[in-house]
Amino acid sequence: MxxxxxxxxxxxxxxxxxxxxxxxxxxxxxxxxxxxxxxxxxxxxxxxxxxxxxxxxxxxxxxxxxxxxxxxxxxxxxxxxxxxxxxxxxxxxxxxxxxxxxxxxxxxxxxxxxxxxxxxxxxxxxxxxxxxxxxxxxxxxxxxxxxxxxxxxxxxxxxxxxxxxxxxxxxxxxxxxxxxxxxxxxxxxxxxxxxxxxxxxxxxxxxxxPVQELRNRHIRSYTVTLETEELATAFAKDFYGTQNGRNVTVTAKQSLEDIFIHYYRGEQID
Ligand SMILES: Nc1ncnc2c1ncn2[C@@H]1O[C@H](COP(=O)(O)OP(=O)(O)OP(=O)(O)O)[C@@H](O)[C@H]1O
Ligand SMILES: [Mg+2]
CATH class of the missing domain: 3.40.50.300 (P-loop containing nucleotide triphosphate hydrolases)
Structure with missing residues (x-):
């Protein structure tokens, strides 16, 4: 149109x-x-x-x-x-x-x-x-x-x-x-x-x-390694992560506003 x-x-x-x-x-x-x-x-x-x-x-x-x-x-x-x-x-x-x-x-x-x-x-x-x-x-x-x-x-x-x-x-x-x-x-x-x-x-x-694509694309996951398994258990509980020994994986959603601010500033995003 x-x-x-x-x-x-x-x-x-x-x-x-x-x-x-x-x-x-x-x-x-x-x-x-x-x-x-x-x-x-x-x-x-x-x-x-x-x-x-x-x-x-x-x-x-x-x-x-x-x-x-x-x-x-x-x-x-x-x-x-x-x-x-x-x-x-x-x-x-x-x-x-x-x-x-x-x-x-x-x-x-x-x-x-x-x-x-x-x-x-x-x-x-x-x-x-x-x-x-x-x-x-x-x-x-x-x-x-x-x-x-x-x-x-x-x-x-x-x-x-x-x-x-x-x-x-x-x-x-x-x-x-x-x-x-x-x-x-x-x-x-x-x-x-x-x-x-x-x-x-x-x-x-x-x-x-597409707005939907921006929303889907920016769910990121991070894996954090803690010093002990006890600390990992506590961390996983606090941050709703998934524990595997001393490693904890958490997912974080970037808001659309964060994404836009990156573009506004001319930063590269992946
Ligand atoms: N008639 C004009 N002569 C010279 N420069 C102009 C003219 N009109 C706009 N500009 C320049 O062109 C650029 C784009 O202006 P434009 O008004 O399109 O921006 P905009 O995205 O609508 O901004 P805003 O969010 O502030 O409304 C600006 O740098 C502005 O100063
Ligand atoms: Mg304008």
């Missing part, structure tokens, strides 16, 4: 994105992780047709993201990393404006979404808190029930309760067959929602892995 092929935008001084390629299948939720300045937003802006590829290309549902950007933008649900609104409107006015712009009638999911995210949109946008603005962006991105959702750090500014609600929401949308690209800094958020995760560092995609 989403294909990115050798996408490159060189901002100079080593900044930008370089030869980024990955794809997101229909019905799949793909997590796009990486440290600040890694290139997530730059990649996503190409998908929306806000940036023209210098080299490489990207397509959504067979349409070229640059040449067919009007068609694509009308179909997608998109949450930008940095939100800017027409500040002088109230939330209510802005949402109505977006409904009219998209020619939505009774099929609009606006009311349902406002209730779900517990938002009263009557205040002026410029007086809204960061979290309230983020909720407005969520409602706008999803009111037309798009088949493809592209979210750039959608939960920044949301409190933990709302972040949880958002995760539930994503998982419900996923069950409804949506294709979702989710950029995030939050390991838990991607772990609880995504099928595959790509990690970008310094503008380069360093790894793409």
């Amino acid at each position: 989403i294909t990115i092929d050798s996408l490159t935008r060189d901002y100079g001084a080593g900044k930008g994105i370089f030869d980024v390629s990955f794809s997101v299948d229909k019905g799949e939720t793909f997590g796009f992780l990486g440290p600040n300045g890694a290139g997530k937003t730059t990649t996503i802006r190409h998908l929306l047709g806000f940036l023209k590829p210098v080299s490489g290309k990207c397509e959504i549902n067979g349409l070229d993201c640059w040449a067919d950007r009007d068609k694509i933008q009308a179909k997608l649900g998109y949450i930008p990393g940095e939100i800017s609104f027409f500040d002088d409107m109230t939330g209510t006015e802005y949402l109505r404006f977006m409904e009219q712009y998209r020619k939505l009638g009774t099929e609009s999911r606006k009311e349902e979404l406002l209730t779900f995210f517990q938002l009263d949109p009557q205040a002026k946008l410029k007086k809204m808190s960061k979290g309230m603005k983020q909720k407005i962006a969520l409602v706008v991105a999803m009111m037309h029930d798009p088949a493809i959702l592209i979210f750039d750090e959608p939960t920044s500014g949301l409190d933990p309760l709302m972040q949880n609600k958002f995760i539930d929401f994503i998982n419900t949308e996923k069950k409804r067959g949506k294709t979702i690209l989710l950029s995030s800094h939050m390991f838990e958020e991607v772990e609880r929602t995504c099928d595959r995760i790509g990690i970008i560092r310094n503008g380069r995609l360093v790894t793409v892995n």
